[in-house]
Amino acid sequence: MSEYLSVHASGNASSTDAHDAHALANQPQPPSQQQREATPRKPQYNKREPLVFFIMRLNLKAVLLLLSVAVMIITLGIYMRCAAFSFSPDLVRQLGKRQTIDTLSSSAAGQELSAPLQDIECAINQEYSIHCKRDENANEVYVPFSFLRQYFDVSGAVTTSGSGSDPAKFNWMHSNAKVNLPKGKYETRGVFMYFENYNVEVRDRVKCISAAEGVPVSTQWEKRGYFYPTQIAQFALAHYSKNLTEPTPRVHVLEDADGNQMDWTTPKTSNMTRIWHHKFNTSIVQFETTIGYESAISIQVNQTQDLVLSVDLLLVTNSSSLMVTVLNRDTKHSYNLHYIAAELLLSVQESNIYYGLGSGSLNKWRHITRDLHIDVQKGIVLGDKRSPLKVRRSDLEVLSVAFLGIGFFDNITLSTSDHLAHFYDAAEWFVHNQDAKTGGWVNPVRRSLNGFAELRPGWISAMGQGHAISVLARAYWHSGGDVRYLKAASLGLQPYRVYSRDGGVLAQFMEKYYWYEEYPTTPASYVLNGFIYSLLGLYDLNSTAPGKIAREAGKLFNQGMHSLKKMLLLYDTGSGTSYDLRHLSLGVAPNLARWDYHATHVNQLLLLATIDSDPLIAQTAERWKGYMFGKRAKHN
Amino acid sequence: MSEYLSVHASGNASSTDAHDAHALANQPQPPSQQQREATPRKPQYNKREPLVFFIMRLNLKAVLLLLSVAVMIITLGIYMRCAAFSFSPDLVRQLGKRQTIDTLSSSAAGQELSAPLQDIECAINQEYSIHCKRDENANEVYVPFSFLRQYFDVSGAVTTSGSGSDPAKFNWMHSNAKVNLPKGKYETRGVFMYFENYNVEVRDRVKCISAAEGVPVSTQWEKRGYFYPTQIAQFALAHYSKNLTEPTPRVHVLEDADGNQMDWTTPKTSNMTRIWHHKFNTSIVQFETTIGYESAISIQVNQTQDLVLSVDLLLVTNSSSLMVTVLNRDTKHSYNLHYIAAELLLSVQESNIYYGLGSGSLNKWRHITRDLHIDVQKGIVLGDKRSPLKVRRSDLEVLSVAFLGIGFFDNITLSTSDHLAHFYDAAEWFVHNQDAKTGGWVNPVRRSLNGFAELRPGWISAMGQGHAISVLARAYWHSGGDVRYLKAASLGLQPYRVYSRDGGVLAQFMEKYYWYEEYPTTPASYVLNGFIYSLLGLYDLNSTAPGKIAREAGKLFNQGMHSLKKMLLLYDTGSGTSYDLRHLSLGVAPNLARWDYHATHVNQLLLLATIDSDPLIAQTAERWKGYMFGKRAKHN
Incomplete structure (x- = not known):
């Protein structure tokens, strides 16, 4: 036999209750029941002194009687003390009701003792069991967060204030990543995304800043350290952005x-x-x-x-x-x-x-x-x-x-600080470290993505190209038109037109939509965030370069935006996003984006929505933002 | 300040504990602490009788003394009784520890009283608050299931046995749908899927069984009632299957x-x-x-x-x-x-x-x-x-x-019962109610799918066609070769080759993969379960029809299986499945499959895996089955 729990309205109503209790906690209150009744304990012992005085003046019978009475008192005392540890279920129920009312009306709401709950075994999907608590009167079962945390991949923490009057609170966080709302229309001359918050050089995977080049050296995929164009560009874009936002x-x-x-x-x-x-x-x-x-x-x-x-x-x-x-x-x-x-x-x-x-x-x-x-x-x-x-x-x-x-x-x-110096150090690096033939800034390390053939040293990343172009477009503009930067950026477009198998970064989804690959894998992996970064590079060059170069970048940008709009929903799982489309390429489980990557997707869409008015982008961004707060797409 | 809860190993370890406690509950046990200590209560009151006897033989002083002692006893008694309701936090802690140990070692584990927990406010994603419980000693927070049920769309119920010795248990069910494991390789001559469990005529949306036709009349999309080919075929296939499985x-x-x-x-x-x-x-x-x-x-x-x-x-x-x-x-x-x-x-x-x-x-x-x-x-x-x-x-x-x-x-x-009579009534219906020109069994009602243009009365469903062909292929075989059934089935293939816009059921995904549409919407909706049913019809005709008709059905089946393998992962959300691909067609939120449709997807794949050895199908079925038990695809 099974009795289904009724669904409680746990939303606004509960919220109000909790806040009311919270508010009361800050007001002076009469002493609680505990305080009032715990106080008389010590005087009770003092009353025994006159008892001894009486005994001395009584006959043997009375003394014997009194002794037996004393034994009785002690016996009764012990019994009643023990009864506290073994009260019957009826007593428990009364106690429960009483303290539930106390909780609602008394002072220290967060720290109040509530009705003792019963232990109950929770059988999880008939696979294994955990210990839960049950409040039979309220028809409620309580599930331990340590289980939920693991089962649903949510996070949470108890926040405690120093003072006793402010009760502890548990913060349930569906995701611990952050959405960055754009401050206005995206401008190439301005801050790149929200990179003013980035601090590339402090990352553990940055070995140091090369003194020869003034750019970071990565140890992410090879411990001896190597120049990773994507990272160098992020270093540059972070400093360019900080230069605009910091005093x-x-x-x-x-x-x-x-x-x-x-x-x-x-x-x-x-x-x-x-x-x-x-x-x-x-x-x-x-x-x-x-x-x-x-x-x-x-x-x-x-x-x-x-x-x-x-x-x-x-x-x-x-x-x-x-x-x-x-x-x-x-x-x-x-x-x-x-x-x-x-x-x-x-x-x-x-x-x-x-x-x-x-x-x-x-x-x-x-x-x-x-x-x-x-x-x-x-x-x-x-x-x-x-x-x-x-x-x-x-x-x-x-x-x-x-x-x-x-x-x-x-x-x-x-x-x-000297952000512009760092920015130009990186811009110079891109000018001097580009493959003149392919236009690529190569990654000199192996890279293996689970399920795909390993990328051999020398591979090019659309994200690296896009980021580098974003740097060079800014350097060209900021330097007042240094053509070395423009030429490098323009040459950097080349891999966008060359298929991955031929050394470029281009892929085609279902032989239909062109995609610029962060990792030029075989088969294609269609990493979303890297693709969007590659588009931002194209946008930046389009909006800073003169004539023909701007048109070329614009053409590649439009081609990419077309693919993005057609393919964006492929990443939508109804409760989060996929990092890439390897499930389609390899026939395996989707590679779900962890929350910080999901937040990156949201941030990128919010930014694109400032330069492309197609409601698909803004609407999708809003829905994806909701997923971070536990919202889900409806089921049928 | 925030202190993060450590993740407990809540899997096998907890499971073992719970089962041990459970197992003990069925064995005879020495009386528990409660039982032992609750028993002496009544004899205690009997001891008061000799006390009265003594009083009568004592002097006034002694009587006064005894009265004052009696008052003391009562006072002390009341005080100690009250103490039970107001023990200090220190006592609570001791009590908690003691009973935790009791729980592990004593009998009625599920009904044991546990340590009183503290109330704590749970702030959900900084949006609203609910009431939770906290066990400060165990560094654990307990979350009410009534919240979880709604937030995560899980279900659960307390099961109670009649007897007091068997403790109540809470059954957490990630999904309440059922997977039907195929009993062997799928055989057209045999049971259709697991339809021996279907009982079409008892469904609320079946108005009645027409006495003129011997087939069900649906009221699902039009209240006056109409013949719905898909439902009629399910009625037939259920009775065909029951005929094989029932005595x-x-x-x-x-x-x-x-x-x-x-x-x-x-x-x-x-x-x-x-x-x-x-x-x-x-x-x-x-x-x-x-x-x-x-x-x-x-x-x-x-x-x-x-x-x-x-x-x-x-x-x-x-x-x-x-x-x-x-x-x-x-x-x-x-x-x-x-x-x-x-x-x-x-x-x-x-x-x-x-x-x-x-x-x-x-x-x-x-x-x-x-x-x-x-x-x-x-x-x-x-x-x-x-x-x-x-x-x-x-x-x-x-x-x-x-x-x-x-x-x-x-x-x-x-x-x-007379299952075969019902089956043949339906088979006859398909012979007599087919559009001779198109080969379709038309749906005489409007059908509107949210976001798509409304389907006008007269639309054809690939699911209906496939189901009808599954019925007719069986009738052809079971009747010993009645060609009327074969001819109708063969004609029923025609809509598979005609695009939805031209009155058929054919769609093409990304101009690449052919798809048979349960609902021939514009743009295409790509409903998964209906597509697979349409494939089973083709398989059934391929394996029962002679020569050319078998080849035609086989060709359409192979074309569909090719698309299925290429597109199957589009439905995988990493924690469930999509019902269709309207999110790609319309740019809206995915239309997630509710658990019973998800289970249908799993059941269908498990069945297809018995006739197609591509590991993609069996592997995907296994993963999707796991989603029903709370498993998820990994995130990066």
Whole structure:
């Protein structure tokens, strides 16, 4: 026999109840039943003293009687005490009702004791059992969240406030990802998506920022580290966006050999002079030291907060270097950051952290921009991979800057940030690291996607191409028309027209709709978020490039938007989205998008909706947003 | 501040615990703590009697003392009793621990009292709040099932046994639909799917079984009732399948004018004679009565259980009829079922229920097979639509059979069932109700699917075609080769080759894969279950028809199976299935399949897997089956 639970209106009505109880909790209340009745316990024991006094004046019979009465009291006491632990079901029911009413009317709603519930076995799909609780009077069964969390992949946490008056609350979160509403129509010249929130360099899978290139080095798919075009572009787009959203940085010029000069400590065997550079038409500093740190020319800086160093530097010999000493004021430990003329990426020896400027760096002027916090942190991680110390930016202090060997420098600054420098470092990387024949920025690592043939090193990603084009389009515009950026962006369109099997990124769904592949797999995988990023690159070039290049980008963009509209609903599962279409290509289970990827889908559609008025995009975005809050498509 | 709950291993470990506790409940156990300690209560009161006896022999002081002691006892008693309702949090904690241990080691696990939990507000996605329970010690939050049921669309019920020793249990059911595992390779000559479980005629949307045609009349999309080919075919396939799975029916021949003769009550103005029919080469009964029930020739039957009446009948005048009187032994109410020579479908006047044999029924021999239980029940429903009485088959008794007017009859029988008669009635219907030009069995009603243009009366369904072909292929085989069935089945293939817009049922997905449409909508809707049924019809004809017709059906079947394999995963949401692909056609939310349709998908794939060895089908069926138990596709 089975009795089905009636569905309670658990929505607004319950909500109101909970809030009412909550509101009451903040008002002064008369003492609760517990408080009132627990108080008289101690005086009760004091009453025994006159009893002893009486006993002394009574005869033996009375004493015996009293003793037996005492025994009775103790017996009765024990019995009644024990009864508290073994009351009959009837008592329980009364108790239950009483305290339910208390809960609704008394003060500390969240912390109130409620009716004792019964244990009940919950048989889950006749497969296994868990322990649940039952409130027989309310015809309700309570299911433990630890089970639900796993079964439905939801999350939740108890929030506690410090004070006792504010009750604990349980926050049920269907998804823990975040939707970013666009602030207005998408503009290529403006912020890219919501990338002002990105901080690429702090990611664990970023080994460090190459000192030779000024761009991140990834360890995601190969531990030795490699340049990952998609990541480099995100680094650039994040800094470009931060430059637009963050306050103007504070820039502290230490030495420019002109208006700003510092008093350099120059050992006897060393030499530093300010000289006129005819070509640059400015003064620069020339230095020459012997080997060994003690011969370095140096300045004390004692600068906190402004941790982005930049300098124009030319090193003459490969034993020359720039050395910056940074103190962790929390641990009192200091680190020496060495920027050396070598092919090295990153090396650590105790407190000495070495970044290589590249073997080709000798006798060339280089503008170097380093986030010293990142450089210290990545050095620490490399030095202690197991449990690296996490250094707070606010704990760091730049103690000194020094030069060794033979060389020239100018314009040493420390700033709170220098986003544009990072952005241009990345833009330059794309100009100098493009395959001239294919127009691709290649991924130099293997990549295997479950079920697909492995991608061999050298593959191109539509997402990488699109991101790079988004960077280059911005660099072209921001630089006031530097055609090197435009040419690279234009050449970057080429792989959009070449099928994956021929080295490009193009796929066709059901021989009908063209798709730009984040991963050019065989068969096609149709990753959604990478495709949309590839479209944004096309949009950016279309809206910044002149004439023919704009038209070419626009044509590819329109072709992609057409496919997107026809294929978008293929990703809709009615309660979330698929990350890709491998289920269709391989005949396997759908590869569902985890919530942060789902949120990316939503964010991307919301952004596209600002530049394409087709209601399909805005409507789908809204529905997909709802899925993050537990909404579902209807069933028939 | 938020503290995340740790995920408990709620799978096998918990299951074992629960089962152990359960197993213990069936063994004799020493009395529990409650039982042991509740017992001494009554003797305690008896001990007060000697106390009164002592008081009488004591002095005033002692009496006063004893009275004060008595007051103390009562005070203490009340205090301790009250303490039971107001124990301090510390006591609660001890109690909790103690009873948790009890639960694990004692007998009535399911009914055990557990530690009182705290009320806690659960904020659901920051949108609204519900009341939850918290076990702070176990770091667990309990969520009410009434919320979960609605939020996740799961079901559950508390099962209680009559006896107190077997604890109540909560059955959590992710889906309440049933998977039917095929018993072996699918065989056209055998059972259709699991349709032996179908009982088409009892469905509410079946108005009645037409006496003119012997097939059901639907009211699903039009209240006046109409012939719905899909339903008629399911009626036929259910009876064909029941004929194979049920025991041989008991057949009771009442009168065949030969070896079985009954003593007919023949009023004076009436006449009945047994005559030789030269053409049939058998004896038949001739009757002639005046108008009015009192003149009818009749027999008393008093037959229970065997409620399927069959008779060979020829009525000469349109005031002639067959009348069967049936008693509901529960309500003592009797019903007269009149089978009359009229164009009427079903009409009710108090206890008289009229079924029309059709205006064309005069002077033609008809073999009539009626389930008297169904005929009574449908009459009752028509007579009292608001709260029709539900009649139990076992309550019915056939009291009498009577004939009125002028006519002939032979072979009156009552049987437990006559499935093949129903099957052939339906097969005949398909032979006689096919559009000779298109080969379609048309649906004479409007049908509107949300978002699509309305289908106008006269539309053809691939499901109806396939089901009809499944019926006709069986009739062709079972009848030993009646070509009328084969010809109708063959003609029924025609709409599979004609696009929906041209009056057929053919669609093409992405201009690539051919699909047979249950509903020939514009744009196409691609209903999955109807498509697979349409394939089964093709398979059935392919495996029963000779030569060319088999090849034609086989070609259409292979074309459909190819599409199915390419498109099957489009329906996979990772946690269930879509009913159709309207989300792709219309750009709207997916139309998710409710669990019974999902189960149909699974059942169909399991069946197809017995005739197609492509692992895609069997693997997908298994995964989809898992979804019914809360399994989900992985997310990335």
